[in-house]
Amino acid sequence: MPSPAVAGTGAATTAGAATPAPGTRPGARRWAAWAAYVVVIPVLLYLTPHVYNNQLLLLNLVVYLVLAQGVNVIYGFTGYLPFGYVGFFGAGAYGTSMAVIHLHTGGTVAVLIGAVVSTAMAVVLLPLLRLTGAYFALASLAASQAVYLVIANPSLTSFTKGPYGVDLSRVFNPNLAYLYAAILLAVATAVVVYLRNSAFGLSLRAVRADPLTASVAGINVARARGIAWLASAVLAGLAGGISAWVTSVFYPETVFAINISVFAIVFALFGGVGSVLGPVFGGIILYSLYEYIGVSSPQYFQFAYGLLIVILMLFLPGGLASVARAARSLWERTGGRVHRRA
Amino acid sequence: MTAVLEVESLTRNFGGLRAVDEVTFSLRRGTVLGLIGPNGAGKSTVVNLVTGHLAPTRGRVRVGGRDVTGAPPWKLVRAGVARTFQVVRPFEDLTVLDNVAVSAMYAAGFPARAARTTARRLLEQVGLATRAGDPAGQLGVADSRRLELARALATHPRVLVLDEILGGLAQREIAAGVDLLAALREQGIAILLVEHHMGAVRALCDRVIMLERGRPLTSGPPAEVLSDRRVVRAYLGARHPGTAP
Numbered sequence: 001m002p003s004p005a006v007a008g009t010g011a012a013t014t015a016g017a018a019t020p021a022p023g024t025r026p027g028a029r030r031w032a033a034w035a036a037y038v039v040v041i042p043v044l045l046y047l048t049p050h051v052y053n054n055q056l057l058l059l060n061l062v063v064y065l066v067l068a069q070g071v072n073v074i075y076g077f078t079g080y081l082p083f084g085y086v087g088f089f090g091a092g093a094y095g096t097s098m099a100v101i102h103l104h105t106g107g108t109v110a111v112l113i114g115a116v117v118s119t120a121m122a123v124v125l126l127p128l129l130r131l132t133g134a135y136f137a138l139a140s141l142a143a144s145q146a147v148y149l150v151i152a153n154p155s156l157t158s159f160t161k162g163p164y165g166v167d168l169s170r171v172f173n174p175n176l177a178y179l180y181a182a183i184l185l186a187v188a189t190a191v192v193v194y195l196r197n198s199a200f201g202l203s204l205r206a207v208r209a210d211p212l213t214a215s216v217a218g219i220n221v222a223r224a225r226g227i228a229w230l231a232s233a234v235l236a237g238l239a240g241g242i243s244a245w246v247t248s249v250f251y252p253e254t255v256f257a258i259n260i261s262v263f264a265i266v267f268a269l270f271g272g273v274g275s276v277l278g279p280v281f282g283g284i285i286l287y288s289l290y291e292y293i294g295v296s297s298p299q300y301f302q303f304a305y306g307l308l309i310v311i312l313m314l315f316l317p318g319g320l321a322s323v324a325r326a327a328r329s330l331w332e333r334t335g336g337r338v339h340r341r342a
Numbered sequence: 343m344t345a346v347l348e349v350e351s352l353t354r355n356f357g358g359l360r361a362v363d364e365v366t367f368s369l370r371r372g373t374v375l376g377l378i379g380p381n382g383a384g385k386s387t388v389v390n391l392v393t394g395h396l397a398p399t400r401g402r403v404r405v406g407g408r409d410v411t412g413a414p415p416w417k418l419v420r421a422g423v424a425r426t427f428q429v430v431r432p433f434e435d436l437t438v439l440d441n442v443a444v445s446a447m448y449a450a451g452f453p454a455r456a457a458r459t460t461a462r463r464l465l466e467q468v469g470l471a472t473r474a475g476d477p478a479g480q481l482g483v484a485d486s487r488r489l490e491l492a493r494a495l496a497t498h499p500r501v502l503v504l505d506e507i508l509g510g511l512a513q514r515e516i517a518a519g520v521d522l523l524a525a526l527r528e529q530g531i532a533i534l535l536v537e538h539h540m541g542a543v544r545a546l547c548d549r550v551i552m553l554e555r556g557r558p559l560t561s562g563p564p565a566e567v568l569s570d571r572r573v574v575r576a577y578l579g580a581r582h583p584g585t586a587p
Binding site: 198199202203205206209210212213214215216217218219220221 | 393414415416419420424425427431432433434435436440441443444445447448449450453454457493494496497
């Protein structure tokens with residue numbers, strides 16, 4: 001639940017009956033809604049290129065939506081704000097590239113290898129979870145830049161191609177990659193649905209609320225956090241691999257750009273962390289805005305998004321989802337009469 | 343009947359300070375052991391050592407005959423040692439029911455549905471049933487203590503370690519708390535009671551250990567220990583007039 005106040009109104013008005021708490025078995029209708037979220041949005045996005053003929057832009061959008069859901073998993077459910085999230089994305093991209101270049105695999109296998117690489121990086125970085133708050137955010141950022149500097153190191157050119165970039169045009173297949181991206185979005189959303197409804201998700205929220213109390217409730221705090229961390233890394237690694245596969249020719253700074261972290265975090269926060277659909281809608285709205293206005297003057301967008309992070313965390317920690325929830329609860333309390341007065 | 347909790351020569355140093363020094367006791371099923379002493383005597387350190395929040399410098403902790411010395415809190419909880427905190431720390435944005443249910447799931451191993459049934463029953467038992475759907479952050483002090491107790495009970499404990507659970511409560515709430523704890527003792531739960539309220543200690547405890555500067559000063563039945571001249575002196579100071587019981 002993103003913010004205590006909002007969670008409070010929701011739980012109090014419905015008295016825990018209409019909205020089943022996480023961990024309970026929701027009714028059939030609710031399951032149908034979850035299934036629709038998981039399936040319908042990715043399918044619609046998958047079909048969009050037939051209407052709006054810019055598959056590359058749409059793929060970037062879907063990749064960002066996956067990243068926003070990944071941020072949702074780690075930040076929304078454990079409270080760790082991963083400014084270095086791009087590190088997993090870059091590791092996935094380079095893992096994929098190395099597989100294509102050195103192991104001569106096809107795109108599909110390469111993307112999976114990329115995910116393995118990003119997961120391995122997450123395992124190595126598990127000790128970062130001992131830090132909290134801003135210290136964690138900064139340490140994760142530093143870690144991602146350390147990986148970037150290793151990959152961009154000219155003396156590793158024979159392996160990583162160093163700062164000169166990689167070329168994956170041999171396996172170029174944007175249609176298949178776009179299909180994978182849509183599937184990945186469905187998987188990422190399903191992960192969030194699982195966290196919203198399972199005992200494990202409830203334990204994560206308990207850990208987020210108070211790790212000490214969680215430990216005396218029998219929760220293995222380090223393990224719970226670690227699983228969420230690894231899950232978010234797998235999502236970012238797969239997103240990075242798919243993105244690399246489509247981008248085809250790129251440089252280390254392309255896939256380790258801090259902007260990627262910032263966008264994913266802003267999209268997730270704007271939409272509402274802890275919710276299933278918030279990051280998806282937040283991403284669609286803000287990324288569209290960026291594509292329409294921001295491409296011509298990107299420097300303003302960096303400023304605007306930085307400002308947006310601060311404002312959202314201070315004044316609207318629940319994002320759009322909390323606004324929607326408050327509106328719905330108002331609607332239910334007033335029996336839908338609210339619009340007649342206006 | 344064997345002891346459910348055995349503590350042997352428990353010692354803990356913080357740098358040069360010996361906070362707990364050679365504390366030994368055992369606790370049988372359905373009994374209450376009181377741990378008293380002035381502030382800074384090492385009571386909370388004993389609690390933290392017994393519940394896995396601190397590792398002892400020396401000594402052993404056994405639960406049901408099994409050595410659990412140095413195990414982390416979540417393992418000790420699963421082994422049957424539950425605790426409450428002196429300063430209550432509920433999961434504020436979770437409902438009261440979920441606060442308790444999560445313990446039943448993770449410490450007692452109940453599946454989600456059974457955990458919620460258990461949680462409802464426990465909230466009934468501690469008198470919080472009407473607040474089940476509210477966020478735990480909205481509870482007052484007394485209700486937060488009830489929740490803390492329900493959360494500890496949901497772990498299905500053999501030993502309940504209560505760190506000043508009656509602290510800061512009004513007289514009527516203390517009486518209700520004492521009745522509740524007496525009922526738990528009747529259920530067979532062993533209780534380690536760290537408490538400043540001597541009325542509650544007298545009413546509940548089978549034995550009392552008095553700690554001073556980390557050492558057991560004296561121990562025995564509550565009537566005996568509470569009237570011990572050294573105990574009175576430690577609490578009230580040597581020159582306090584009219585301290586004779």
